[in-house]
Amino acid sequence: MASTTAYHTPPVATEEPGAPAPEQMLDAVVIGAGFGGIAAAIKLREAGFRDVVVLEKGPDVGGCWRENTYPGCACDVPSHLYSYSFAPNPDWTRQYAPQAEIEQYVRDTVDAYGVRRDIRFGVEASGAAWDDTVQGWRLETSDGPLLARAVISAAGPLHQPLIPDIPGLADFPGTVFHSAEWNHDHDLTGERVAVIGSGASAIQFVPEIAPKVGRLELFQRTAPWLLPRIDFEIPRWARWAHRRVPGLRRAHRLAIFSIAETLGFAQRHPRFIAPLRAAATKHLHSQVKDPELRARLTPDYEPGCKRILFANTWYPALQRDNVDVISSGVAEVRGNTVVASDGTEREVDTIILATGFHVTDPPVATAVRGPDGRTMAETWGGSPQAYLGTTVAGFPNLFLLVGPNSALGHSSIIFVIEQQVHYAVEAMKHMRFHALGRIEVDRAVQERYLARVDERLKDAVWATGGCGSYYLDATGRTSTIWPWSLPRMQRMLHRFDAEHYRVERKVPAPVSS
Template identity: 55%
Template sequence: MTTVEAQAVDVLVVGAGASGIGAAIKLKEAGFDLLVLEKGSSVGGTWRDNTYPGCACDIPSSLYSYSFAPNPDWGRVFAEQPEIRAYLERTAHRFGLVPLIRFDTTVTEARWDGQHWQVDTSNGHYTARILVSGTGPWHEPLLPDLPGLADFPGEIFHSSRWNHDYDLTGKRVAVVGTGASAIQFVPKIQPEVARLHLFQRTASWVLPKVDHRMPWIERTLFRYVPLTQRWYRNAFYGGLEAFSFAFRHPNVMKVIQKAGLWNLHRSIKDPALREALTPDFVLGCKRLLMSNTYYPALTKPNVEVLPQAIARVEGNAVIAEDGTRREVDAIIFGTGFHFSDPPVAKHVFGADGRSLDDVWQGSPQAYLGTAVHGFPNLFLLLGPNLGTGHSSAFTIIETQLRYLLDALNTMRRNGWHSVEVRRPVQEVFNTEVQEALSTTVYNAGGCMSYYIDANGRNSTLWPWSTVRMTKRIKDFSAADYLTEPTTTPTPTTTSARRPGAESTPGRSASRSSRHCTTCRSGRGARPARS
């Protein structure tokens, strides 16, 4: 850890994507002294990084936005990437966040020293009492470790790092992966390439996408009669919440699955191709996919579907597990992201000197997806077991922001220097989550998805409705946390704290301290609720 003089703030937010922007807005409104560290040169997170052809949202755009910053001008029911990125940029400017963001600043290490978070970056050193991680799960691309890949003489890139300078016209292209990204970019590149070889390890269910341009009259109403947009948003939310019942009852999902089978049969007439594209698991076990163009693209004469995973690469040839060999000019990976092994976990070190990665051992766990025992004053946004198979990430983000602000408000009202979730509280919550997940389609649907981590545990998804989420993750309960008054002396070394210790001297639920160091606007100020 560097010893140079640090820039000190009350709160550091890491990441300027949807979660980081939302956090910064609400923290700024509440009067907290904060900065945002962003590794890129602009805001947007995954919607800045993912620029592949056809990139779009698979949640209705009316829900894919902050409730406190509605956008009346969405061009489509399901917004495309440029629109979403522009929305996030406008929102950051509208709320005055840009001066608070340190761009081109990558966090290399964050370490709790017993008093503050000491944060090393590629662009200086920072110290903060509160650290908010908004790095998100759609952050680092996942590339398979294929023998011979490093010696491939052609072009290689991941869908989230699309090489727009490489001309695909007339090229022989291997596409690896058939998930959410691939079903969007495959129809876009199919007319350009000479041959497209789609290597499919597992067939996915694809539902029709009820998408269309937003009529001008609706956009006009949304702009001048905001209540109509709120009604529109609530209608979509209610429909998706009703749909979430099926995720918790696989037998119900099997009925809905018939829509996917109908979509497959109406689009694919070739029996052999249809068989190759028919999934062998229950709809919803993997991420729901929607497209009106994916299946038609696979029927084109220049497309070949190989229902095999890639085993290795030899020269310019891609070799499937059954020995099928195809010579190609380019390989495009649509293989997703590091969901259950987020790289940021290797760089965040808690009270006992261990990193999140060391503590999690391949299975991320947190209390309410937000706080981790052993990591005081650390708050995760879109953390473990908060994903949903049916609703918007913005719903989760705003739910957590209410909790975060209530926590920080409680801290400054009571003069607490730090809070840390109690180990038993975290363990009981995670046991409850795993028990509830065991009967959902995510765990019992007969597939192996990215929801499941290296230890076979579902560390990704929330097993209940988002209605229950907003009720459960709402009010900060001090009884769930170890607290330390501001006036309590801090040990000079973190080694005084034994790994896994439940408490340390001076850590209590004391409310006697009146000194508040996290208030910019003065003791007693209350954060605004989102």
């Protein structure tokens, strides 16, 4: 364990006669009002922090569940696990909740816990810079500057759509949109549509739009591994039981969690991946009888190397007479023609980008500047790094939710969010109790931690499975995924380990003359 290293305490600021009143120092600014930001707002208020502001650029809460409204959008984690442990919902209508129901759940939780008053809607944070003289973050927002002791970034990894740099795409004369920015005003009926990408979004919306379009051309660089989606409507008696039977919701949630953990174990220990491969292969062979198409839909990497998807309607949709699978990425767009890397050409009216998000290069990294004036992106140099996925050396009083090496490929990200929010709130409580103005994880501690992370992940399927994915950053490092079990995460983030941080006592506020 590292010993605590104290910073030099700067001199106490004084106020000149006639000077303006000191700026208000907020306890925290939370960026984003999705699942992460709402959890942070609730837990900060429960811990007694009253001066908290949540900045949300959109018109309402919900985050990615407010923004992603493409046809068929739904969760790929069972509903009773994809919810806050402190706000269980007995009334989920399906095993896998649809987008609108999840968005409504977030709204209901916000209202139940009374934190809507802390949220400033339509306000976007454009930058944050640490100010040593006041031991706080100066934020620039679309509604003016703010000053906060701490910042909790809850923008999320599935936040900014990734628009591929395809030559000629900008000059396409038809309609182009990303799946995360679905154009509901555009009628696809009878159109020739190109879908670029075959990931989590595409497998949900392609089966929905395939029956109505004239032609659908799917440009697929790599085929996904699919497992059956055991979805069903939750009957009324089951909802009644979840509401009235003591312990049922907790037991149900634990059962789902435990099953998901077996998938995570196999991904961390690829020698146990064979049953997943067998199940996914059986699913493919049972639904696709044409050997030529089946070959195009068979991945050439290990299951789990990319995100494992769950679907029953994907393979049937790809076998429709008006659908064609092109096993190639897109090289360019020439007028109305989409040209694949293998030379295949298709003339289309609309292009839908199912190309994912900026995961390993999150926008927040370019907007935050530490005491040395460098942005987080400059500090990372293409490979995101954080201690416990939550704090970053060189960036005091800053907490990331779903930061580097804390994302999952097998379970509910809300579990991760709750652990990180707990850790951040415990850190802020420690600062309040000990009158600290600044805490920052020791760089040597972070480096030793990351060495353990890299050692654990070097043999995991994400690094050895033979694929490229958003789990890997620009340097080839696995900087996205949590390397151990989720119970271990809960243990590691349960207590704020102050001994691993450098601290500085709070500068007294100026005294009016």
